[in-house]
Amino acid sequence: MRVSRFIIPVLVVVALLVGYSLRLAFTQPTTNISYARTGDTIENAQQATFIVEGVKCKGTASFFSSLYEDTPGVIAIETFASEHKAVFTYDPDVIGIEQIKSIMEAPIDFDDGTSEQVFRCLAVE
Amino acid sequence: MTVTNRHIRYTLLLVIIGLLVYLALGYGTRSFEAYCPFGGAESLWGLITQGEFTCALGPLNLSIMLALLGLALLSKKSFCGWACPIGLLGELGGKLGGRLWRKRPKVEKRTNGYLKLLRYVILVVVLYFTYHTGELILRGFDPFYLIFSGFGHGSLGWISIAVLGGIVVAALVVPMAFCRYLCPLGAVFDPFSRLGLLKVSRDDSSCTACGMCTQACPHEIGVDEIEVVRHRDCTNCLECVDVCPEDDVLSIRARL
Ligand code: SF4
Ligand code: SF4
Numbered sequence: 423m424r425v426s427r428f429i430i431p432v433l434v435v436v437a438l439l440v441g442y443s444l445r446l447a448f449t450q451p452t453t454n455i456s457y458a459r460t461g462d463t464i465e466n467a468q469q470a471t472f473i474v475e476g477v478k479c480k481g482t483a484s485f486f487s488s489l490y491e492d493t494p495g496v497i498a499i500e501t502f503a504s505e506h507k508a509v510f511t512y513d514p515d516v517i518g519i520e521q522i523k524s525i526m527e528a529p530i531d532f533d534d535g536t537s538e539q540v541f542r543c544l545a546v547e
Numbered sequence: 548m549t550v551t552n553r554h555i556r557y558t559l560l561l562v563i564i565g566l567l568v569y570l571a572l573g574y575g576t577r578s579f580e581a582y583c584p585f586g587g588a589e590s591l592w593g594l595i596t597q598g599e600f601t602c603a604l605g606p607l608n609l610s611i612m613l614a615l616l617g618l619a620l621l622s623k624k625s626f627c628g629w630a631c632p633i634g635l636l637g638e639l640g641g642k643l644g645g646r647l648w649r650k651r652p653k654v655e656k657r658t659n660g661y662l663k664l665l666r667y668v669i670l671v672v673v674l675y676f677t678y679h680t681g682e683l684i685l686r687g688f689d690p691f692y693l694i695f696s697g698f699g700h701g702s703l704g705w706i707s708i709a710v711l712g713g714i715v716v717a718a719l720v721v722p723m724a725f726c727r728y729l730c731p732l733g734a735v736f737d738p739f740s741r742l743g744l745l746k747v748s749r750d751d752s753s754c755t756a757c758g759m760c761t762q763a764c765p766h767e768i769g770v771d772e773i774e775v776v777r778h779r780d781c782t783n784c785l786e787c788v789d790v791c792p793e794d795d796v797l798s799i800r801a802r803l
Contacts, residue, residue: 423801425745430783430799431555433622433745434629441584441607441614448606452599473576480599504605506576544576 452483452503457496467497470519472508474526476541479503486541489525493517506544519546552785556628560635567632571695579695581605584626585732587612588670592678604683612735619736623743627726627733628765628782633690634726638765638784640715641722654721659767662728670731690714690725722765727780740779747776747783748800753793760787760797775802 458464477486483501486508490496495516500509510522526541570579580586586608590600594609615626627634644651654662673685686692687703693711696702717724726733749760751774760770766780770787788797 424798425801427552427785427788427799428555429745430552430622430625430785431559431629433618434559434625437614437618437626438611438630440617441611444610444614445605445607448594448609450598450606478578502605504577504581504600504607 449502449505451500452477452480453487453499453501455487455500456498457490457493458498459494464497464513466513466515467511468514470510470512470522471547472510472523472526472543473506473545473547474508474541475506475544477501477503477506477508482540483508486526489541490522493522493525496522551789553789556784557635559629560632563630564632564635567695571697577607580692581607582611583608583691584612584615585735588674588732588735589677589683592674593681616736616739619739620742620744622745622783623740624733624736624780624782626782627730627736628784632694633730634723634782636690636694636715637718637723637726640718640724641765644719644722647719652720659727665728666730666734669729670734673731722767727766733780737779740781741777743781743783744801744803745783745799746802747781747785747787748798748802749774749776750796750798753796755793757792759790759792763787763790770797775800 474486477483480503483503487499487501490499490510495513496510497513498511500511501507502509508526512522523543523546526543527539529537529539531537567579567582569575570577570582581604586604587610590604590608593599600606600608618626628638676684683692683701686696686701687707688710690711692699693702693707698704698707714725714729721727747770749770754771756771758771761768761772763786764770765784765786766778766782768776768778768781768787770776776787783799785799788799791797
């Protein structure tokens with residue numbers, strides 16, 4: 423059966439779009455850490471998604487999450503390295519979005535005495 | 548002006564390259580590497596054995612690879628001819644080489660066949676090292692990564708420059724040299740492309756046997772000697788269709 427010559431570019435574009443949309447079916451968290459402590463009011467908890475430059479692999483995602491280990495009000499962090507995304511579950515009575523953002527954007531002190539900003543918040547959804 | 552298949556193809560390629568440059572410059576929320584379909588093959592083992600993606604790879608690599616395998620079943624290696632920047636590099640190198648050489652050296656058929664086996668060797672080597680280390684340690688040899696990252700993190704200095712230079716020079720001698728002999732993604736596509744439904748078909752009764760189609764084919768497929776192009780390397784680029792001087796001799800047909 424003879425087909426139009428335009429079918430080839432149409433199929434290529436459709437395949438790329440299908441591939442792009444299908445990604446959601448394979449998306450799974452890179453890290454999923456709970457910091458829930460006694461006293462956190464889980465019923466009150468809210469979620470916020472941050473797009474973070476610097477969260478790009480398992481190592482950076484784990485390091486990123488560890489920044490909040492001792493932060494009151496941060497209940498859980500789920501990261502998606504491929505999407506450069508971190509989903510925070512937090513207690514809004516204890517901590518706000520601006521505070522969460524300032525922690526990730528604070529310069530980090532390294533062992534060699536230098537200090538550098540490692541993560542940058544690109545957007546909050 | 549007639550809009551040729553090449554006009555449409557180059558326009559699509561330019562749009563895709565533009566998007567990749569946009570991502571490579573740090574705009575957008577993902578790295579350009581997230582869109583590389585070969586990353587899907589590289590991440591598969593880690594996903595199966597450890598339930599996680601390898602290094603910087605992610606779900607988008609995998610979903611794009613799966614969609615492109617489906618595309619290969621429908622339309623052979625169309626991705627390579629219509630969307631891959633490295634394919635375009637090989638093609639343009641081949642065209643430029645055609646102008647530079649008075650008589651381009653021809654790779655003998657049997658040698659050409661043996662050299663094509665190299666892409667399977669490379670596929671095995673890349674997958675082995677990626678699965679073994681859990682890192683993309685061969686980035687320094689990957690032309691796609693080297694070009695769009697600007698020899699970024701993981702490149703190997705002069706070795707990477709030599710690799711990319713070698714690929715460009717090889718394309719001047721043998722059109723599509725990287726795609727033909729070295730591309731591991733091409734090796735992944737091969738069995739699917741062989742089955743590809745849409746094929747260039749030649750109407751032997753109206754063909755004047757001028758041979759222009761074969762000359763135009765970047766993969767040097769002997770279109771003028773066959774009635775249906777089943778060759779696994781055909782990218783359905785339609786260069787042969789564009790160049791054929793006779794009306795309706797070459798067409799695309801759905802054929803098993
Ligand atoms: S046979 Fe035709 S469509 Fe296939 S690769 Fe060669 S020129 Fe392109
Ligand atoms: S270019 Fe057209 S006419 Fe010439 S050999 Fe090929 S199919 Fe036949």
